[in-house]
Amino acid sequence: MSPIPATIGDFSVLPVLIPSLPSFPKSVVHYIYVRRNAPKVPTADDSRRLFFTNVPVDSTEVHLRSLFTSLVGAGRFESATFEHERKDDNSEAPSDAQPLHAARLLAAHGNKKRKRDDAEEVAERARDEKAARLPKSWTRTLHRSGSTAVVQLADEKSAEQVLKAIGKLHRGGSSSSSKKYPVWPTTLDAKLVPRLGTSWLKAHNVLSYPSKAALQTAIDNFSALFSRREQEAAELAKRLRNEPDENGFVTVTRGAGRTAPASMTEAEEAKRKMLERAEKKKAEMTDFYRFQLRERQKEEQAELVKRFEEDRQKVFEMRAKRGRFVPES
Amino acid sequence: MEPVSAKRRKLEHPISSEEVALVAAASTGLSRSRAFILEAEELLGEVKLSYGTALQGVDDLLHRIKGSIEAIEPHETLRITHAASKLEKKHKIRVPFPEPKPADDSNYKVSFAKPTQFNVVGSYVSKTMIKTQKDHGVDMVVVMPGDIFQDKDYLDMRYFYKRAYYLAVIAASLRKDIESVAQVLFEYLNGNPLCPIISVLPTAKTDDSTAQNSESPNKKTSLDYHVRIIPCSSNNLFPKAKLQLGTALLRRGRAEDAASHPTPFYNSTLAAEGCFLSYLRLLRQVEKKCAGFKSACILGRVWLQQRGFGGDISEGGFGHFEWSLLLALLLQGGDSKGHATLSTSLSGTQLFKALIQFLSVTNFGEKPCALGAAVLEQEHAADAGPVLFDSTRQLNLAFKMSSWSAALIHHHAKWTRSLLNNNAADQFNPTFILKTDAPLQNFDLVARLNYDNTPKQTTEDECRGRAWAFSNKLYRILRRALADKELGERARLIYIQTPRHPSWPLTNSSSPPKNQVMEIGVLFDSVNMARTVDRGPPAGATAEEKEECNKFRRFWGEKAELRRFERDSIRETLIWSSTSTFEICEEIMRYILGLHLRIGVAGSDLSFYGNAFSSLVPFKPTDLGVFNAARKDFSVFERDIRDLEDLPLHVRRIAPICPELRHSSVKPPSFGSSKSGPQPMDTVISFEASGKWPEHLIAIQRTKAAFLLMIGNLLEKSKPGHIRTHIGLEDAQCESENVCFLDVIYESGASFRLRIQSDLEETLLERQVKDRSLDQHIRTRATTLLATFRRFYTHLPLHTQSISTFVTRFPALSPSIRLLKHWFNAHKLSCHFTQDFIELAALRVFLLPYPWDAPSSATTGFLRTLLFLAHWDWRSEPMILDTSGEMTAAERKAIETRFQAWRKIDPGINHTVLFVATGHDGTGVAYTTVDGQAQPSKVAATRMTALAKSACRLIKQEGVTVDPRRLFVPSLKDYDVLIHLSSKATKSILKTYPTDDPSRDDEEGSGLTKSRFKNLDERTGQDSLPLVQHPAAVFLDQLNAAYSGSLVFFRGAPDDATIGAIWNPQMQKRTFRVNLPTSYKPAVEQSGEEEIMVEVNREAIVAEIARLGLDLIERIDVKGE
Structure with a gap:
């Protein structure tokens, strides 16, 4: 057997030995592919970060930490971010929720939301988010098979060392090499990592029913946040009402005069009604003149012929599939 | 260019004749029936037998046979027993005398003279044979000369004795002459034991044909056919008046009263002997006059064949010959005044439809039907069985039929007619393509009777064979027991399948093979069959009432007992101890057959099939009660919520959406199991429209959660100690999905899961889907969420409602669905299919039951659903179910178009696999898409079809004895x-x-x-x-x-x-x-x-x-x- 390649492209191949379990008594090798982190938008910490792909589905930070300890010794590993955790950032967070009309106003006015870069605002946001978040129903989430992770190490040197250590694994005889492979930790302390299997599923069922008080708090926090946003939006609307934009137009906003502009739902309703009325009027005018009647009859005849043609076509197609017309025996 | 006037322009574009024809063809009717005509034409082309190659060498063989018969030396009269023994000594041929054989001392005289006429008759001459026929028989009639018979030969089987001798002489000669190329056997004409005939089976091909075969070994040039030689009499051998249905012609050796008993079967057989040539002429005439006649005959042959009918007595006695004669008679002059009932200008398919219509309307099994200007003597015809009387030739065409086969053909015709009237269904396939003679698919109960063990009874009445006499008796008893009008008909149909009599070699005498079984099929009336108490006639003082009671007691024996019912009426009563429909039927059959025929007592000679399927799922008779109790609990729950006073919004609707609450879960809902936590049943709630919902998806979800919390608290407060609630989190992927549900658990054990519908959520999602300015992934997610929303809050409530309605309309639907779900479970498919899809698949065979009508038991419902799944080509056909009963043609068309569009944009069938549209949902994907994924995927759907196909194959191969467990064994070796x-x-x-x-x-x-x-x-x-x-x-x-x-x-x-x-x-x-x-x-x-x-x-x-x-x-x- 030819040896496993040490690198594929710019990825180093990290073989990990998976110990056997009673239900599948066979030890196998899993391959993680590692390279230096090189995102499209570089950040300052890229030099001490490693990009992992094809991490095992049950990976946690604890797992990776232990893996690094066996590779380069303790103290090098700092943190790990998994694929779906990063994705969460993009998706809507509850604290982002704001009334639709506010969002529309902002968008329409070209007044991009201020970048809230200052640390205080970020912290506040995080706090809001945390308070409004619903309780989790899993002790541990799984990753999609073949997914990625970014690992942050203590310093740039550690990253170098890790890559070197991976390279080292591939040296030496192919037969003995698998013994040198780091072992995937399966017997971690349950205090560090919640166990999978029965207790995991059991915990899920328990966690799926959070205490009513906790849930109520989360919902209340969210409502408070949401109404604050609504408030802000109202204020913004008020401000915009008095402020012409660069073209000199004043935006029509909610609550301007005594007769407020209708909500979106009302507007849609009105439109539907109008269409209905138009439809009705149209229906009254059909078959009014003789030529309309004649034309309709002609159309019907044409339709009939068309359908006949279609039927013929269909039968013809069915004939192409052999055996459709032979009685079963 | 010259300017032309408007008139001129018109003239210059005459409509071509082709177009005119097209318009004419198009306006003949609705789209479906047009398609039916076109498809039937295709069928005719496909089944057409090419006579030249398929029946090669027939003419040659016929000539040799004719030559051989003509060369037989005539001989003078001999005593019958003497002649027979001479034949046996010389040629080792046993004369196939019908039972009872002539006595040794009888001095009937037989002789042989050259036949007056040879003729080839039947479908060989009319060229109406088809490829898929079971056997291809070429019929040759040999007309026996009149002078070998005497005037009184119509009496006491004398004619048939002489005929049998005549046949044996021909057989002797034929064997001598054509033994080298063909095998010569005796058999009964259509299983009629009075009429033995010779069957010539060509064994080896002649030399030149083998040479041809070796040249093209792959191509099968000729079919297996046989030539049947049928001796018959000339038309006017006996006066017709003597052969009336009501006369008694078997008199010798019988008691006085038996001797006057009419012998309709014997008489009709005798009359039929003289009609071969006259019918041949009739058919030729009609063929010439009516262009569509031949194709109508072929269509009829296919129709009969797919339903297991044939001319043989064991196949019902109504085959292609009877079909074409009936059609010919109707074309010639069917009504009592001698006018033609059908016009000769009708086309083949129209004639076919007309005859189906005739068969479905004329129940000739119950009421004799005369064709032509004759009036039947009613009193005699009444017990003659089915009567289709050809008054010109004074013959009952249906004399080979039994009451049950007439009933079966009547039912089949009714079902086919209702199919042909249903423009929404596929008319062609169920009518001609599907093979529908598997007893388990046909009948709710199939019993096998080993009648060799049954006590012998002397068959006095008719020389129709022991099997027939016995089955006739059986039928009369069963009919009285199961289909009595007074008690309320338990069975819609009872059918008895008698064994076929095989052909036998010349040297033996005919003897029916041993260990023959008879199959009894029963079709239930599911409401009446479930009855456990039969109320007989009231016990009164008058003589009439007493007579009634006595009759009842005589028939039912010890089982009949007097009981007092409400309003002080005292009646003869039967109490049955079984609980399920099948078991009640079995109990009744065992009891009554044991009582009157002494069968089934030992238990070994009567076995029942059809129940084994439903016993796989432990169906208990109490299940219905449990399902109803769950519904009741639900209404309590609904009332409890509606009674809450502090809710800020009015409740508009609370709807169940889970199988347990529509009678269709495999296991009935179980409460309070000690081993598991409660498994709540899903419901949804919607409130009156309100403008207070926040205009944001995430906020709506949170508001819903707050709402649920409030409902939970209020419920707990309203019935403290009786209700506890838990609010649960969905395993949601994003915040704009539904995030919470409320589980309400009653102390009684019933538990419900509640989710809230908010109209605004749907509007917001719709807006997101339509908004082109949004990111693609947001729009995709909105589409998925919208589909999920509609599934939960629109489709499933409606689906639950409609299934609940249908479950009450069709009592067999609920067990069929459960059995089908069990099948999906057993084959590990159910995680790929939505519950609602499986329910709809079962519902389909109830709403579009063709070629049968709606199943009346779980077994038939299940097996026919499997048949449907095996035949459903989901790649090119949508499944359209008219659940609301008011789908218009335009709607169907729209659904069809949508389906075509799906297939066009996704030819690989990856996104939309099964397309199921109902009256509630025209999109076709509501039941087969979950969370934006096709349920099932193409892999799972293909596997379902394959499994259904192999199940159907197994049922076809093994018949009624199939072990039902084999259909439910998963093949684990297929998995990696x-x-x-x-x-x-x-x-x-x-x-x-x-x-x-x-x-x-x-x-x-x-x-x-x-x-x-x-x-x-x-x-x-x-x-x-x-x-x-x-x-x-x-x-x-x-x-x-x-x-x-x-x-x-x-x-x-x-x-x-x-x-x-x-x-x-x-x-x-x-x-x-x-x-x-x-x-x-x-x-x-x-x-x-x-x-x-x-x-x-x-x-x-x-x-x-x-x-x-x-x-x-x-x-x-x-x-x-």
Whole structure:
């Protein structure tokens, strides 16, 4: 057997030995592919970060930490971010929720939301988010098979060392090499990592029913946040009402005069009604003149012929599939 | 260019004749019937037999036969026994005398003279044979000269004795002359034991044909055919008046009263003997006059053949010959005034439809039907069985039929007619293509009777064979027992399948083979059959009433007893102890047959089939009650919520959406199982429209959660101690999905899961879908969410409602659905199919039951659904179910168009696999798409079709004796990976308590803490938490999410402990890239490959699954290890 390649492209191949379990008594090798982190938008910490792909589905930070300890010794590993955790950032967070009309106003006015870069605002946001978040129903989430992770190490040197250590694994005889492979930790302390299997599923069922008080708090926090946003939006609307934009137009906003502009739902309703009325009027005018009647009859005849043609076509197609017309025996 | 006037322009564009024809053809009728005509034409072309090649050498053989017969030496009169023994001595031929054989001392005289005429008759001459026929027979009639008979020969079988002798002489000569090329056998003409005939089977091909065969060995040039030689009499041998149906012609050796008993079968057979040539002439005439006649005959032959009818007595006695005669007579002059009933200008399909109409309207099994200007003598015809009287030739065409075969053909004709009237259904396939003679698919109950063991009874009445006499008696008893009008007909149809009489060699005498079985099929009236108490005639004082009671007692024996009912009426009563429809029927049949015919007593000679399927799912008669109780609990729940006073909004509707609340879960809803936490039944609630919902999806979800919390608290307050509620979190992927549900658990054990519908949510999602300015992924997600929303809050409530309605309309629907779901479970398919789809598939055979009518038992319902699934070509056909009963043609058209559009944009069938549209949902994907994924996927759908096909094949091959368990055995060897779950571990998850600490580990936690908790639970009487979902299902969801690309998992019922999985064959060796769809390993390098390839690391994936399951998984089997 030819040896496993040490690198594929710019990825180093990290073989990990998976110990056997009673239900599948066979030890196998899993391959993680590692390279230096090189995102499209570089950040300052890229030099001490490693990009992992094809991490095992049950990976946690604890797992990776232990893996690094066996590779380069303790103290090098700092943190790990998994694929779906990063994705969460993009998706809507509850604290982002704001009334639709506010969002529309902002968008329409070209007044991009201020970048809230200052640390205080970020912290506040995080706090809001945390308070409004619903309780989790899993002790541990799984990753999609073949997914990625970014690992942050203590310093740039550690990253170098890790890559070197991976390279080292591939040296030496192919037969003995698998013994040198780091072992995937399966017997971690349950205090560090919640166990999978029965207790995991059991915990899920328990966690799926959070205490009513906790849930109520989360919902209340969210409502408070949401109404604050609504408030802000109202204020913004008020401000915009008095402020012409660069073209000199004043935006029509909610609550301007005594007769407020209708909500979106009302507007849609009105439109539907109008269409209905138009439809009705149209229906009254059909078959009014003789030529309309004649034309309709002609159309019907044409339709009939068309359908006949279609039927013929269909039968013809069915004939192409052999055996459709032979009685079963 | 010259300007032309408007008139001129018109003239210049005359409509071509082709166009005119097209318009004419198009305006003949509705689209469906046009398609039917076109398809029938295709069928005619397809089944057409090419006579030249298929029946090669027939003419030659016929000539040789004719020559051989003509060369026979005539001889003078001899005494019959003498002549017979001479024949036996000389040629070793046993004369096939009908029973009873002539006595040794009888001095009837027989002689032989040259036949007056030879003629080839039947479908060979009219060229109406088809390819798919079972056997191709060429009929040759030999007209016996009149002078070998005497005037009184119509009496006492004398004619048939002489005929048998005549036949034996011909047989002797034929054997001598054509033994080299053909085998000569005796058989009965259409199973009629009075009429033996000679059957000539060509054995080896003649020399030149073998030479041809060797030239083209692959091409089968000729079919198996046989020539039947039928001796018959000339038309006017006996006066017709003597052969009336009501006369008694078997007199000798009988008691006085028996001698005057009419012998209609004997008389009709005798009359039929003289009619061969006259019917041949009739058919030729009609053929000439009516262009569509021949194709109508072929269509009729196919129709009869697919339903198992044939001219043979054992096949019902109504075959192609009878079909064409009936049609010819109707074309010639059917009504009493001699006018033609049908016009000769009708086309083949129109004639076919007309005859189906005739058969469905004329119940000639019950009421004699005369064709032509004759009036039947009613009193005699009444007990003659089915009568179709040809008044010109004074013959009952249906004399070979029995009452039950007439009833069966009547039913089939009715079903076909209702199909042909239904423009929405596919008319062609059920009419001609489907083979519908499998007894288990046809009948609700099939019993097999081994009648060799039955006590012999002397058959006085007719020389029609013991089997017939016996089955006739059987039928009369069963009919009285099961289809008595006074008691309320339990059975819609009773059919008896008698065994066929095989042909036998010349040297033997005919003897029916041993160990013959008779099959009795019963079609239930599902409401009446479920009755356990039969109320007979009232016991009164008048003589009439007494007579009635006596009759009742005589028939029912000891079972009849007097009982007093409400309003002081005292009646003769029958009480049956069984509970299910099938068992009641079995009990009645066993009792009554044992009483009157002394069969079934030992138990071995009467066996019942058809119930075994439903006994696989433990159907209990109490199930219906349990389902109804669940519905009742639901209405209590609904009332409790509506009664809440402090709700800010009015409740508009609370609707159930789960199978338990529509009578269609495999197991009836069970409350308060001690082993598992409550498994709540899904319901949805909607409120009056309100403008107060926040205009944001996430905010709506949170508001809903707050609402649920409030409902929970109010409910607990309104009935303290009786209700407890838990608010649960959905396993939601994003915040704009539904995030919460409320579980309401009653003290009685009933539990419900409530979700809130908010109209604004739908509007917002619709807006997102339409908004082109949004990101593509947001719009895609909105589309999915919208579909899920509609599924939960629109389709499922409507579906539950309509299934509940249909369950009450069709009593057999609920058990059929449950049996079908059990089948899906057994084959580990149910995780790929929505429950509602399976229900709709079963509902289909009730709404579009063709070629039958709606099933009346679980077995037929289930088997016919399998037949439908096996035949459904979902790649090119949508399934359209008119659940509301008011779907218009335009709607159907729109659905069809939508289906075509789906197939056009997705020719690989990856996104929309099964297309199911109902009256509630025209989109076609509501029942087969869940969370934006096709349910089932193409793989699962293909597997379903394959499994249904093999099940149908098994039923066809094995007949009624099929072991039903074999249909439910999953083939585990098809899976690449088998994950065996530990049932002990699964059970331990079923019950959890709010006090369980999720971070604590059970395995490592000491036994002390465990027992402490156990004590606590017992002491405080704390109730367990409901189950979010069955743990195995939760685990499967996690696996599916992690390995969506590489593995396809299969799992059945919740208690199914084995998960099967197959590797996605599309995951091949590939080049490396960053976002791999699953776990890959570097492939072993091969010389010559430039790039390093990676392949799926299957072992590592399996090891991962083992790690995820830990103690939940007992063992993982990998194929090939």
